[in-house]
Amino acid sequence: MPAQPVPTPSAPPVAGPYSPAVRGGDLVFCAGQIAIDPASGALVDGGIEAQTDRVLANLAAVLADCGATWGDVVKTTIFLAGSMEHFATVNERYAAAVGDHRPARSTVAVAALPLGALVEIEIVIHRP
DSSP states (O other): OOOEEOOOTTSOOOSSSSOSEEEETTEEEEEEEOSBOTTTOSBOOSHHHHHHHHHHHHHHHHHHHTTOOGGGEEEEEEEEESSSTTHHHHHHHHHHHHTTOOOEEEEEEESOOGGGOSEEEEEEEEOO
């Protein structure tokens, strides 16, 4: 089965030549989400807490558009801008969002993220 973009009308609009979600067989690969407010198209204010909450809300919207929940997520990758200084805060908010489900996960510090975002998270969903 060829890869197919998945409509994600609830997600923030994309800022480049990519799809927010693409199905390949039983997997849906979701592009990284930063803290863009879908209504305004702007990066949210409020520091790492507000940005992490917005990223997780954006991902929840993508999951819903794909007919999935956090329980269908098999892998996440978290990108933190600059250093790992915000790891504990992001980890706490992430744990609250995913509940008892524990997908495989990587967390890495990167030099910078688009629009000066502090955190970006991408997910892979298993959806037969």
